[in-house]
Each structure stands twice: as structure tokens, then as C-alpha cells.
Amino acid sequence: MNFSRMYGLFLRHFFLIKSSFPRILDLIYWPSIQIILWGFISKFFSTYSNYYNNTVGVILTCAILYDFLFRSSISFNMLFLEEIWSRNFTNLFIAPIKISEIIISLVFTALVRTLIGLIPAILLTSPLFGISILNLGIPLLFLFLSLYIFGITLGLFVSAGLLRFGPSFENIAWSSLFLLAPLGCIYYPIEILPNFFQNLARALPLVYIFEEARNILMDNNFDYKNILYAFYLNAIYLIIGIFLFYYSFSEARKKGSLINIGE
Amino acid sequence: MPNSIEVINLSKSYKNKLAVDNINFKVEEDEIIGLLGPNGCGKTTTIAMILGLLKPTIGKILINSKNIEDHRINLLHKMNFISPYIELPKKLTVKQNLIVYGKLYSVKNLSERIEYLSDKLRLNKFLDNITGELSSGQKNRVSLAKSLINDPTILLLDEPTASLDPETGDFVRTFLEAYKDEKKISILLASHNMNEVKRLCSSILMMKNGTIIDQGKPEELIKKHGRKNLEEVFLKLARDKNEF
Numbered sequence: 001m002n003f004s005r006m007y008g009l010f011l012r013h014f015f016l017i018k019s020s021f022p023r024i025l026d027l028i029y030w031p032s033i034q035i036i037l038w039g040f041i042s043k044f045f046s047t048y049s050n051y052y053n054n055t056v057g058v059i060l061t062c063a064i065l066y067d068f069l070f071r072s073s074i075s076f077n078m079l080f081l082e083e084i085w086s087r088n089f090t091n092l093f094i095a096p097i098k099i100s101e102i103i104i105s106l107v108f109t110a111l112v113r114t115l116i117g118l119i120p121a122i123l124l125t126s127p128l129f130g131i132s133i134l135n136l137g138i139p140l141l142f143l144f145l146s147l148y149i150f151g152i153t154l155g156l157f158v159s160a161g162l163l164r165f166g167p168s169f170e171n172i173a174w175s176s177l178f179l180l181a182p183l184g185c186i187y188y189p190i191e192i193l194p195n196f197f198q199n200l201a202r203a204l205p206l207v208y209i210f211e212e213a214r215n216i217l218m219d220n221n222f223d224y225k226n227i228l229y230a231f232y233l234n235a236i237y238l239i240i241g242i243f244l245f246y247y248s249f250s251e252a253r254k255k256g257s258l259i260n261i262g263e
Numbered sequence: 264m265p266n267s268i269e270v271i272n273l274s275k276s277y278k279n280k281l282a283v284d285n286i287n288f289k290v291e292e293d294e295i296i297g298l299l300g301p302n303g304c305g306k307t308t309t310i311a312m313i314l315g316l317l318k319p320t321i322g323k324i325l326i327n328s329k330n331i332e333d334h335r336i337n338l339l340h341k342m343n344f345i346s347p348y349i350e351l352p353k354k355l356t357v358k359q360n361l362i363v364y365g366k367l368y369s370v371k372n373l374s375e376r377i378e379y380l381s382d383k384l385r386l387n388k389f390l391d392n393i394t395g396e397l398s399s400g401q402k403n404r405v406s407l408a409k410s411l412i413n414d415p416t417i418l419l420l421d422e423p424t425a426s427l428d429p430e431t432g433d434f435v436r437t438f439l440e441a442y443k444d445e446k447k448i449s450i451l452l453a454s455h456n457m458n459e460v461k462r463l464c465s466s467i468l469m470m471k472n473g474t475i476i477d478q479g480k481p482e483e484l485i486k487k488h489g490r491k492n493l494e495e496v497f498l499k500l501a502r503d504k505n506e507f
Binding site: 002004005007008009011012015016019020082086087088089090091092093094095096097098250253254255256258259 | 277307308311314315316317318336337339340342343344346348349350351352353354355356359362363364365366367368369409
């Protein structure tokens with residue numbers, strides 16, 4: 001591992017973000033809009049629904065957590081897509097940077113991008129709706145970490161697809177999380193889903209993470225089992241994601257997709 | 264150990280298509296070899312394999328006597344590449360791009376290196392400008408600076424002066440000649456500009472349909488094929504169906 005090379009790749013994206021106000025605004029805009037939208041919906045539910053009437057902010061908190069997952073995954077994909085759009089892909093892969101260094105650098109850069117977008121959104125919830133996600137306490141760290149690992153894992157899956165299939169895989173980058181959202185049981189318990197989908201959903205760490213978030217908010221009860229199960233599933237998917245990324249790079253070298261990927 | 268690129272029995276096939284068919288050549292230290300041939304003849308595929316972007320189907324490539332497949336990361340530290348078909352991030356300034364690539368190549372004394380290349384390649388006036396807003400001649404010099412940021416001993420050039428005006432093209436050629444003489448590096452140059460090839464290259468490899476159909480010094484090839492200049496030799500070889 002070489003810190004200079006990983007820092008170099010971080011700088012490439014940091015310079016880009018730093019120099020462009022519209023990019024920073026774009027990073028902040030969507031999470032803030034999402035939070036405001038779900039804030040009003042949750043206010044409505046807290047007023048009119050028996051299920052939620054003692055738990056103001058459940059939906060809003062889940063919206064913030066889901067957005068954190070969404071942003072971390074999209075940020076990872078965006079860093080990869082930036083190289084394709086700027087036709088810089090070849091330059092990157094002829095530099096002496098290891099795949100492991102690319103992954104670590106993108107993981108760190110994606111975190112910075114995600115936080116730029118999410119911190120203002122979190123700060124907005126308190127004055128607007130009187131709710132703070134920090135009420136989740138210490139478990140919030142585990143929830144964020146678990147979501148971040150899953151977001152990065154999805155980013156690895158999509159980036160592996162981009163490496164192997166080129167820009168035609170771009171649409172999958174945008175739609176991957178929308179496909180998983182209904183199964184993730186973000187705003188409702190798993191029992192709402194039909195049996196077949198419940199079985200599928202149990203294979204995702206999201207179900208355990210959001211279940212636990214609701215447990216804490218509604219019952220003031222923290223169950224480590226859910227978090228541990230989420231980490232266990234995350235570890236499996238992360239290993240598969242890393243393997244797939246390496247495999248796609250190797251296949252791309254055989255099939256020549258690294259040469260003209262930006263064209 | 265002297266710098267060199269050695270290509271041994273190299274082939275690359277995609278499904279049923281043979282892109283490069285059993286080619287052999289060597290670029291010695293302090294030498295520029297030209298790689299010529301019509302579009303689709305296998306030049307880019309060959310360069311991509313030398314850079315480790317593409318895995319050969321058969322054969323091997325030795326960079327400074329080491330196999331690129333076994334020592335890819337270590338050897339890439341000593342190599343670099345320029346092509347008008349790949350670009351640097353457009354939204355970054357020239358200096359930011361050079362910093363990023365300097366870091367990616369773990370360049371020591373990066374500020375001094377950027378200063379040196381800025382002076383040599385006349386980048387000082389637009390070092391803080393956005394790369395995407397430069398003229399094609401300025402962009403070309405920035406790409407050249409990026410390709411030299413790591414002080415490479417092996418340099419691969421794919422049409423380095425394509426779409427440049429005569430003055431900028433001449434500046435780039437003069438710079439490359441001087442740089443090669445000063446640093447004693449090995450250069451493989453793919454180009455469609457016959458005057459450029461004749462001026463820079465000590466020897467030429469003519470490729471067609473994935474194979475090397477002829478090779479030699481520019482003057483020798485002109486004489487051998489009974490033509491007036493290199494362009495006519497190129498046309499003869501490119502059009503001659505019975506040449507090999």
C-alpha cells in the first residue's frame with residue numbers, strides 16, 4: 001500500500017469538488033430536499049397514525065439513514081464514472097496504482113462526498129422538525145457504519161460492472177438502490193412483505209439495520225443481534241464485491257475494455 | 264540495467280479475431296522506434312499490451328528485462344504514455360492535474376518536477392488555468408508534461424502531434440529529441456505523420472493485419488521499395504495485397 005498514490009486519487013476528486021460550487025450544491029441539495037420532504041410526511045403520520053403517534057421522527061430518521069446508504073453507494077459509483085466521462089480511464093490504469101489502493105482511496109473519498117451532502121441535511125432536521133438523528137445515541141455509529149459498508153459494497157458491484165461492460169452499465173449504477181429499497185424494509189416492518197419477498201429481504205443487511213433503528217426509536221431498546229447479523233451479511237457481500245472487482249479488472253484486461261472505455 | 268522494451272512472439276486474439284499475430288521487436292536504450300500501419304492494424308493493441316492494459320493471448324513483453332505481466336506495478340513507475348485519444352480531467356487546473364499524477368506516480372520533490380516541466384514545456388502562463396479550457400496545442404503540452412511527470416525511462420507515444428499546428432508540432436518533436444538524448448530513454452512512437460517518423464525514429468516497424476510486414480531504417484525502407492519517400496512506402500505496403 002502506498003499512501004501517496006491513494007492520496008493522489010483522493011486529490012483528483014477533491015480538487016474537482018472544491019473548485020465547483022454547483023457540485024457542492026448538488027451534493028447538499030438532494031439530501032436536504034429528501035429530508036424536508038420526508039419530514040413533512042412524517043409530521044403528517046405522527047399526527048394522524050396510531051402506529052407512529054408516539055414515535056415522532058421514525059420515518060425521518062429512516063429517511064436520513066437510507067439517504068446515507070444511497071449517497072455512499074452513489075458517491076463510490078460517481079467517482080468511477082467521473083473517470084469514464086472525462087476519458088481519463090486509461091491514464092488512471094497505466095499509473096502504478098494497485099486495485100487495493102484504488103478501492104481504499106475511493107472508499108475514503110466517497111465518505112467525504114457523502115458527509116458533505118448529509119451533514120447539512122442532518123442539521124436541518126432539528127430547527128425544522130425538532131428532531132435529531134443523534135437521539136439514536138451510540139448505536140447510530142453502528143447503524144451508519146453498517147450502512148456505509150453496504151453502500152460501498154453496492155458501489156463495488158456496480159463499478160465491477162462498469163469495468164467489465166463499460167459505460168453501458170451506467171444505468172444500473174443509478175437504479176441499483178431503487179431496486180433494493182422495497183426489500184430493505186426502510187419505512188415498514190418486514191412482515192408487510194409477501195412471504196417470498198420476506199425470504200429475499202432477510203438476505204439483505206438493510207432489513208436488520210432499519211429494524212434496529214425502529215426498535216431504538218419506538219421501544220428504546222437496542223438489540224445487538226440485529227447489528228451483528230447485519231455486519232455478518234455485510235462482510236459476506238463485501239468479500240464478494242472485492243472479489244468481483246478484481247475479477248472484472250482481470251476480465252477487462254483480457255477483453256480490452258480498459259482501452260476505449262471512455263469513448 | 265539498460266532500458267528496453269522487448270516484445271517476444273506476441274499475439275492477441277478476441278474470440279475469432281486475431282488483432283496481433285506473433286510479432287517480435289526490441290526498442291533499445293536511447294532509441295526511438297516508429298510503429299506504422301493503417302488504422303486497425305494492431306498498433307494500439309500492441310501499445311496497450313506493453314502498458315499492461317491488455318493481457319496478451321500468447322507471448323511476453325519484457326520491460327528492462329522484466330515481464331510486464333509479473334511486475335506490472337513496479338514497471339509502470341518507469342513508464343508513461345501520451346495519446347490524443349485519452350484526456351486529463353478537464354475541470355482540474357493544469358497544476359492540479361500534474362499534482363494528482365505526481366502523487367499517483369509517487370514522484371519525490373514534486374514541486375520541483377512540476378516547475379522543471381513547466382519551464383521546459385512552456386506551461387507557466389496557464390498553470391492555474393482549467394485544463395478543459397486550453398487550446399489543443401496547450402492541452403497536448405500538458406499531456407506531455409503528465410507523461411514525463413515520473414521521469415520515465417520507457418515512453419510510449421501514440422500520435423503525439425496529431426491535430427497540432429506545424430509550430431507546436433515542431434516544438435513537441437524538438438523537445439522529444441532533446442529529452443531522449445538527455446535521458447537516454449527508450450521510445451516507441453506510433454504515428455501517421457511520415458515526416459515526424461523519419462525525423463525522430465532510428466528504425467521503423469511496418470504493421471498490417473496484426474503482423475510486422477517490414478522493418479528497417481527509414482532510408483533503407485525507401486531504397487528497398489524504390490520509392491521517393493516514406494509516405495509512398497507506407498502506401499505501397501498498405502495497399503499491396505501480396506506483400507506478405
